[in-house]
Amino acid sequence: MDARSKLIDIAAFMDRVQRSGETDDYRYQMFLQALQGLDSTNRAEAVLGLFSDMTADPTQVATPGPASGAWKEEA
């Protein structure tokens, strides 16, 4: 029941984003990519990896504000 409830929450979230016309938001695009992690064998690890900054070197300065949950490559 718990997983069913969470899956419906995710479905409703996706409907909500679509209704609000915000599907281009980079966080939503990363969310869609992260869903691909569900096709792997280590799903939790894969999903977390797909949201992550995969670069190796420290950044020159700390970006302001809190982490957003999805990595955005700087232009």
Next chain:
Amino acid sequence: MRYIEPHAHMVTRTTNDYQSLAMAGCKAVCEPAFWAGFDRSSVGGFRDYFMQLTEYEPRRAEKFFMKHYSWICINAKEAEDVGFAREVMALIPEFLEKSNVLGVGEIGLNKNSVNEVKIFQEQVEIAVKYDQLILVHTPHLEDKLKGTKLILDMLQEHSGVRPERVLIDHVEEHTVRMVVDAGFWAGITLYPESKCTPPRAVDMLEQYGSTDRIWMNSACDWGVSDPMALPKAIMELRKRGFDDAAIDRFVYQNPVRFLRQCPKFDLIDSDAV
């Protein structure tokens, strides 16, 4: 059931929370120095905070028959101003001598910046110089994987760091293996949203708990967090069929084994470990 809360920011919590922890079986609470939710404007602000961690909070805990221990450092979020961070770091040796201070922490990275790296390395040097335990904060969300790798690289490159005396906190499924495989201790933080739920924590214990180098904590603070997270994880362990001895190992004996590497951790329990 007895347990240790190895990471809680009690300066942000009410006295009712101390009472709840005690009534749930908590024997000791350990409080790392961290970001207060705002950047402090002076070194004096940090001195006051360190006094709170070493003088005032132990007295609050004592009213509920709990021991209170703390860790001292400048956190990663306030490390971006290197000059200011170094002024704060100059206070650390004085506070390492306090009777409830277990070591240097929670040092680490926040946004994985060059300056954060610099201050992390300098605080590791302090810990090594004064033969202290180290508690490491790993970054949040999308920054965690990269930050954890950077931290592991720096610690492994330092000849004076002994992995069994370092706990790397806030691991999740994508970082836990690299931490325990490198010989360090791993902390799993139980947060309602941004870190780990009790079912996910128990999943990790099922996979890596045999290392005996893992603990769980609530890291409760001023944000959305739950000082009762550990009792909830205990309930999840029971649901999965873990017996009392196994649960005691995860929530009491493991933290005691790490923390008593500091002689000041003097928690006495009749059948301690």
